[in-house]
Amino acid sequence: MTTRRRALAAYLFPPLAVAAAFFVIPLAELARQSFSGGLASYARFFGDSYYLSALVITLGNAVLVTMVTIVVSYPLAFTYWQAGPRRRSLLVILLLSPFYANVVVKVFGWMVLLPAGLREGYWAILLIDVHRAMPFMVLMLAAALARIEPEVMESARMCGASPSRVIRTVVLPLSMPGVVGGGILVFSLTLASFIVPLLVGGAVGGRFLAVLMYHQITIAQDWGFGAAIGVVLLATASLAIAVGNRVVRGARLGRVMGDGFGG
Amino acid sequence: MGKALLTGYNALAYIFLLAPIAIVLVFSFSDGAGFAFPPSGFSLRWFRYLAGRDEFITAAVVSLQVAALASIGAVALGTPASLALARERFRGKGVVEAVLMGPLVLPGIILGIALLQYFTAIGLTRSFERLVLGHLVVCMPYAIRSISAGLYGIDPSLEEASRTLGASHWRTLRRVVLPQLRPGIAAAFLFSFITSFDNVVISIYLIGADTVTLPIRILNYIEWQFDPSIAAISTIVLVVTIGLVSAAEALTGVIRKTTM
Amino acid sequence: MAGIHIERLRKSFGRETVVDIDALEIRDGEFFSLLGPSGCGKTTTLRLVAGLVGADAGRILIGGRDATSVPTAKRNLGMVFQKYALFSHLTVAENVAYGLRERRVADSEIAKKVTGALALVALPDCADRYPHQLSGGQQQRVAMARAVVYQPDVLLLDEPLSNLDVKLRVAMRAELKRLQQTLGITTLFVTHDQQEALALSDRIGVMRNGRMEQVGTPQEIYDAPASVFVADFVGGTNVLGGVVRGVAGASVEVEIDGCAPLSAGHAGSFAAGAAVNVAMKPERVRLAASGPGRTGEVESVAYLGSGFSYLVRVGSQRVEARIPDAVMVDGRPLKAGDRVAVVFDGATARILDP
Numbered sequence: 001m002t003t004r005r006r007a008l009a010a011y012l013f014p015p016l017a018v019a020a021a022f023f024v025i026p027l028a029e030l031a032r033q034s035f036s037g038g039l040a041s042y043a044r045f046f047g048d049s050y051y052l053s054a055l056v057i058t059l060g061n062a063v064l065v066t067m068v069t070i071v072v073s074y075p076l077a078f079t080y081w082q083a084g085p086r087r088r089s090l091l092v093i094l095l096l097s098p099f100y101a102n103v104v105v106k107v108f109g110w111m112v113l114l115p116a117g118l119r120e121g122y123w124a125i126l127l128i129d130v131h132r133a134m135p136f137m138v139l140m141l142a143a144a145l146a147r148i149e150p151e152v153m154e155s156a157r158m159c160g161a162s163p164s165r166v167i168r169t170v171v172l173p174l175s176m177p178g179v180v181g182g183g184i185l186v187f188s189l190t191l192a193s194f195i196v197p198l199l200v201g202g203a204v205g206g207r208f209l210a211v212l213m214y215h216q217i218t219i220a221q222d223w224g225f226g227a228a229i230g231v232v233l234l235a236t237a238s239l240a241i242a243v244g245n246r247v248v249r250g251a252r253l254g255r256v257m258g259d260g261f262g263g
Numbered sequence: 264m265g266k267a268l269l270t271g272y273n274a275l276a277y278i279f280l281l282a283p284i285a286i287v288l289v290f291s292f293s294d295g296a297g298f299a300f301p302p303s304g305f306s307l308r309w310f311r312y313l314a315g316r317d318e319f320i321t322a323a324v325v326s327l328q329v330a331a332l333a334s335i336g337a338v339a340l341g342t343p344a345s346l347a348l349a350r351e352r353f354r355g356k357g358v359v360e361a362v363l364m365g366p367l368v369l370p371g372i373i374l375g376i377a378l379l380q381y382f383t384a385i386g387l388t389r390s391f392e393r394l395v396l397g398h399l400v401v402c403m404p405y406a407i408r409s410i411s412a413g414l415y416g417i418d419p420s421l422e423e424a425s426r427t428l429g430a431s432h433w434r435t436l437r438r439v440v441l442p443q444l445r446p447g448i449a450a451a452f453l454f455s456f457i458t459s460f461d462n463v464v465i466s467i468y469l470i471g472a473d474t475v476t477l478p479i480r481i482l483n484y485i486e487w488q489f490d491p492s493i494a495a496i497s498t499i500v501l502v503v504t505i506g507l508v509s510a511a512e513a514l515t516g517v518i519r520k521t522t523m
Numbered sequence: 524m525a526g527i528h529i530e531r532l533r534k535s536f537g538r539e540t541v542v543d544i545d546a547l548e549i550r551d552g553e554f555f556s557l558l559g560p561s562g563c564g565k566t567t568t569l570r571l572v573a574g575l576v577g578a579d580a581g582r583i584l585i586g587g588r589d590a591t592s593v594p595t596a597k598r599n600l601g602m603v604f605q606k607y608a609l610f611s612h613l614t615v616a617e618n619v620a621y622g623l624r625e626r627r628v629a630d631s632e633i634a635k636k637v638t639g640a641l642a643l644v645a646l647p648d649c650a651d652r653y654p655h656q657l658s659g660g661q662q663q664r665v666a667m668a669r670a671v672v673y674q675p676d677v678l679l680l681d682e683p684l685s686n687l688d689v690k691l692r693v694a695m696r697a698e699l700k701r702l703q704q705t706l707g708i709t710t711l712f713v714t715h716d717q718q719e720a721l722a723l724s725d726r727i728g729v730m731r732n733g734r735m736e737q738v739g740t741p742q743e744i745y746d747a748p749a750s751v752f753v754a755d756f757v758g759g760t761n762v763l764g765g766v767v768r769g770v771a772g773a774s775v776e777v778e779i780d781g782c783a784p785l786s787a788g789h790a791g792s793f794a795a796g797a798a799v800n801v802a803m804k805p806e807r808v809r810l811a812a813s814g815p816g817r818t819g820e821v822e823s824v825a826y827l828g829s830g831f832s833y834l835v836r837v838g839s840q841r842v843e844a845r846i847p848d849a850v851m852v853d854g855r856p857l858k859a860g861d862r863v864a865v866v867f868d869g870a871t872a873r874i875l876d877p
Contacts, residue, residue, distance in 0.1 A: 003432045003594070008351050011343035012359060015403065018340055019362050022400045023374070026381035030373070033380060072276065079273050098280045100508050102461050104478045105497040108485055109283025112290065112298050112494070134280060164265070192370030194464055199485065210372050214467075217376055227380070230373045237370060423575050424608035426595040427679070428669070429625035434596075438621070442612045 034227035041228035051212070051229075058209045059236065062190040065126065066183050069133040076134075077141030077178070078171075099135035103195045106132065111200065120202035128196045133186040140185060144178020145171070184244035188237045209233045284501065291494035298491070309495035319496055321473075322480035325391070326460055329476060333398035334406075334455035338448055340399075341406030341455075346440070348407065349414040367404040371464035374401070379468040390471030397465045402455035409454050409511075413447020414440075446514045453511035457504055525586025525676040526551040526709060527572060532581035534567055534733075541567045543733045544581075549711060554703050556712045556720040558744075559730035560756065565713045568730070569679055572711060574598055586676050596625070601670030601708075602679040606686060607662045609654040615641070615665050616650035622673040640672035641665075643702065660691050667699075671706060678703070680712040684719060696722055717757045721745060729753050746804070751875050754802040761803045761842050762875075767793045775874050777801055781818045781838030782865050787872040802873040808844035810835065811864040812852035819865045821857055833857065837865050 034041055045051045080091050098106065110128050111119055118124060148171065156166045194214065197205035205211055209229055216226035291309055293302030313319050344363055348356070366374060378397050387393060421443065425435040441448075463478045470479055477500060484493055527549040534542040542564040549555045557565035570576045572583055574595035582591050590598050601622075610618050619637045628636070641647055644664035654662055663683060670678060684692045684699070700723055703710050714720050720727050721741040728738045729752075737749040748754035754762050765779040774786045775793055779801060793799060810833060811817070819835040819842070826832075830847040842865055850857040857863070 004351065007432055008347055008353060011347040011351075015340040015344040015363055015407075016359065018336075018399065019365070019403065022378065022381075022396050023366055023369075024362060026374070026377035027369075029381050029384065030377035075269055075272050076276050079269060094277050094281065096508065097284060097505065100457065100461075100504050101284050102478055102481075102497075102500050102504065103463055104482050104485070105287060105500055106283050108481070108493055108497055109285075109287045111485070111489075112286050113283055131280065131283070134276075188368075188370075192372055192464075194372050195482070199482070210370070213372065213376065217379070217468075223380060226376060230376055233370065234373050241368070418606065418608060420604045420606065420608040421610060423573075423595075424602065424604055424610075424669075425621070426575070427573055427598075427600050427602040428622035429596050429599070429673070430621070431594075431596050434625065439610055443610075 030227050031231055033223055034231045036224045036227075041225045042232075044225060045228055045232060054207045054209055054212055055232065055236075057204070057207045058191060058233075061122075061125065061129070061193075061208070062187050065129040065133060065190045066187045068126070068130050069137045069186050070179060070183060072130065073134050073137035073141060073182075074179075076138045077145060077175075078167075080138065080142045081145040095135045095138055098131070099139075103132065104199075107196060107199045120200055122201075122204050124200040125193075125197055125205065125208075128200060129190050129193055132193075132196070133189060136185055136189065137182045140182030141175060141178040144175045144181070147177075148174045180244060180247060184241055187240050187244075191237050191240070192233065287494045287497045287501070289494075290491045291498040293491050293494075296490055298489075309491045312492050313495050313499075316492075318475075318480060319477070322475050322477045323499075325394075325474055326477040329391070329394045329398055330456045330459035332395045333402050333459045334452050336395070336399040337402035337406040337455040338410075338452050341403050341410055341451055342444075342448060344403070345407050345410035345414055346436075349411040350419075363407060364404045366401045367408075371401065371462070372468075375465040375468035378465065382469070390469060390474035393469040393471075394466060394474065394476065397469050398459040398462060401462065401465060402458050405454045405458050406451040409451035410444065410447045413444050413450070416447070417443045450511045450514045453507050453514070457507045457511070460500075460507075461504060525588075526553070527555075527677060527711065528582075528584035528587075529568075529572075530582050530584075532568070532571060532583065533579045534564075534571060534576065535579055541733050542571060544568065544735055547728065547735060547738070549709060550725075552707045552709055554700070554710045554712065554723055554725045556714055556724040556727045557730055558714055558717060558720040558727050558756070559736075560715060563730040564733035565715075565730045566681060567733075569681055569711060569713045572677070573600055573602055573679055599673075599676045600679055601673070601675035601677070603663075603666045603670050603681065603683040605682045607654075607666040607683075609662055609665055609669075611654050614651050614653055615646070615657070618654065618665055619669045619672050621669060622675075626673055628673075636672055637668075640668040643671075643705070644668045645698075659687055660695060663687065663695060664698075667702065671702070671708065674706075674708075676709070678706075678708045678710040680710065682714055685714075685716070692719075699723065721757075729756060731756075746871070747873055748802055748875070751800050751802070754873075754875065759805060761801075761805060761808065763801045763803065763840050763842065765799055765801050767795050767797045767799055769795055774869075775799075777874060779837070779867075780840065782867065783816060785867045785872060786869045787874050788870075793874065800875040801867075802875055803842075803867055804871060805832070805843040805845040807868040807871045808842060809866040809868070810844050810846065810850050810857070811866060812850055812857055812861065814864060816864040817862040819863045821859050821861045821863060823859055824857065833863075835863060835865055 080088060083091060107128060110124070110131070114124060152174070153166055153170055156170045161169065192210055193208065194210035197208040197211050198214070201208065201211065206215065210233065213226050213229040213233065216222045216229060290298060290302060292305050292307065294304040294306035294308055295302055348360060348363070375397070378393070382393050417440070421439055422435050425439045430438060461478065462476070463482065466476045466479050467482075470476065475483075477496070481493060481496055481500070529544055529547040531546070532542060532544045533540065557568055559565045567576060571578050572585075574590070574593065578591055582589055584590065585598060610621065613621070616637050619640055620633050623633045623636060637650065641650060644667050646661060646664045646668070649657060649661065649665070654665065657665065666683065684695055687695060696719060712720070712723065721744070724741055726738060726740055727744050729736045729744060731752050737744060737753045744753065744757055748757060748760065751762050754760040763779050765777040768776040768778050768784060770776075770793060774788055776784055776786050777799060778784045785801070787801065819837040822834045822836050822841070824831060824833055827845070830845055831849055833844045833846065833850070835842050835844060844865070852861060
């Protein structure tokens with residue numbers, strides 16, 4: 001028993017030391033920095049309609065992207081779920097290629113594809129954000145659908161329900177954990193979206209919190225204010241994840257976690 | 264009727280998903296200087312052009328070095344962390360897990376700016392070290408996830424068997440657990456490598472004038488110049504990433520297991 | 524070689540007490556089985572002896588030495604796991620050599636002992652193969668060789684036959700017994716299969732809810748179950764509710780609804796009017812198809828190969844009778860719906876507390 005305790009300490013000390021030094025302490029320092037002028041940075045943020053509207057734009061975009069992504073991804077997840085094993089291995093490759101492609105490469109690809117008039121501005125942001133979020137969403141939904149036992153659907157069909165009715169009354173409700181889980185994931189991913197508004201956002205791109213923060217740090221060199229924007233962004237994302245987990249738990253659907261803030 | 268509609272929609276959606284990647288691949292082999300479609304002919308001129316550009320070569324070297332070092336560190340730290348998290352029960356495990364896995368859920372841009380400020384405060388000025396440490400922190404959770412998945416796949420009775428046969432905890436670790444865990448550790452290294460090689464949002468805060476990673480170099484280049492050389496370098500990044508993913512996938516089948 | 528001595532051994536997981544054994548003595552060289560349904564604590568008891576889980580209270584002595592706080596690695600045990608737990612990255616020979624290497628045995632000696640152990644389990648030509656290249660039965664033999672090659676004090680077997688198909692299981696049973704007798708090693712065997720326990724053991728401990736319900740030889744357990752639970756679990760026993768009519772010395776007269784009164788031996792003390800259970804082997808139940816007192820009704824007849832099994836309803840209860848030759852009535856075999864008289868053999872019946 002004592003060997004195990006000693007082993008446990010030896011196992012955990014190095015990784016925890018690194019995580020403390022380069023994750024916990026820097027974040028705490030960032031939070032402290034945001035209060036360096038008392039509440040001044042926050043007063044400035046919440047007292048200025050420019051920054052408040054930036055918060056609204058960032059949040060609104062995340063909501064819109066999430067909703068659009070759910071709608072456009074669901075049929076893909078459904079088809080994936082219904083496909084046989086060989087089809088699936090093809091589809092998973094098609095899904096994972098854009099999933100793993102570097103965000104800069106994806107944005108560049110869209111810049112080449114889009115006609116000049118659409119290459120910059122809000123529509124470009126919406127389009128690319130949805131494109132980035134779709135593989136996540138399809139895989140999350142497919143995982144939720146995979147948990148539905150075929151017997152449930154068969155018994156619904158035995159009861160005389162038409163295929164479309166089975167989808168509406170059985171498949172959709174049972175896949176809700178995936179919808180909520182994927183939704184939270186996409187929402188928090190999009191909230192922190194940075195490269196997309198930076199590269200294709202044009203004027204409106206500068207109104208996204210992540211870009212705003214970057215400019216405060218690198219151009220205005222206003223550390224306290226940049227840190228405060230970061231804290232606001234982090235608080236919003238955490239709140240979304242917490243609320244989402246709450247909803248999921250309330251509905252006894254199992255836990256979801258945000259993951260993969262690729263930029 | 265409904266089925267045909269669904270099939271049609273799927274085809275369009277996958278075209279949408281793959282189009283930006285496909286277009287990059289196509290134009291990287293074009294012989295023209297613009298992006299007029301279809302490309303006028305096939306050539307390797309943009310790859311040759313890249314071979315002569317020092318800023319891309321150095322960026323690639325920096326990216327590979329940072330990814331290698333961060334991944335080695337992530338595996339070295341992630342292996343013991345996984346052994347504790349996947350095999351032991353102890354008080355405060357939730358907190359330990361939150362601290363170790365936290366970088367996975369934290370928006371990268373926030374960690375990036377926090378690290379920039381912190382490194383400046385503690386006087387760590389060299390960009391290369393900054394990049395390695397920053398990437399190490401974000402790679403560690405991925406390494407822990409892969410190695411833990413590997414550990415969950417090893418029957419705990421193997422370790423018990425080793426103990427009944429007379430091997431101590433450490434001997435069991437060396438003679439049974441680590442050899443059994445080899446594929447998980449390899450996958451952890453590959454996923455860490457991809458995570459580091461792909462990173463933009465932390466790197467963007469930590470790079471220095473002469474220490475730039477490849478994705479950041481591409482990012483900067485797009486703002487200045489818009490020609491197929493970017494497509495060529497993007498193709499190289501894509502090939503490296505997809506190659507690493509396939510290798511990791513072959514080792515673990517993680518994605519297959521969770522979504523099929 | 525060594526016996527195992529257990530006293531006041533307790534283990535709980537959370538609020539649930541899974542093992543609570545007052546005393547248990549496993550003799551040197553004995554083949555002892557822990558038998559019980561899943562969740563009865565038999566596997567935890569084995570793991571406590573192995574040191575794979577720590578005891579909350581009590582002592583475990585192996586060969587007279589207190590092993591309670593000795594780490595597993597230093598207890599000098601051999602253990603065969605349910606799924607064998609062979610090291611898939613090592614060859615068969617390396618698997619068998621594992622324990623010898625931990626004991627710093629010289630290489631030349633190791634080679635000799637591994638060859639000997641593989642010969643002992645009748646697997647001489649598999650030394651250089653990997654576990655996944657072997658069949659289930661062969662893996663089982665390797666696990667056995669690995670556990671005994673360094674001459675451990677005690678051999679622990681955690682349902683080692685449960686992953687084999689029925690035919691192989693019976694064959695391996697004989698093999699296991701032969702091996703144990705050849706080595707004369709004290710063996711603690713965990714199983715939920717009463718056939719296996721009866722066939723292999725010198726003695727059996729039947730466990731229920733973490734406690735020892737009965738310890739005895741296979742015959743004792745089978746013929747004289749100490750409780751309804753043991754009778755039920757070991758199986759093949761009719762357990763019928765009855766009422767005590769009178770006590771006369773060592774025998775009790777019991778009335779079972781719908782049957783003739785019977786006198787049976789007992790160990791406890793019973794008062795007239797008390798409700799009791801009567802345990803009775805199906806082989807000891809006779810059926811009379813003619814004559815008086817035919818209060819039973821045949822519900823079903825099954826041919827078992829070695830004889831016939833009749834399920835008879837008497838009053839509100841059901842009795843099984845096993846009879847080598849078909850019971851005839853009016854020149855034809857007895858069939859469902861016929862009325863019969865049920866006759867118990869008081870000499871072999873056991874009166875149990877309800």
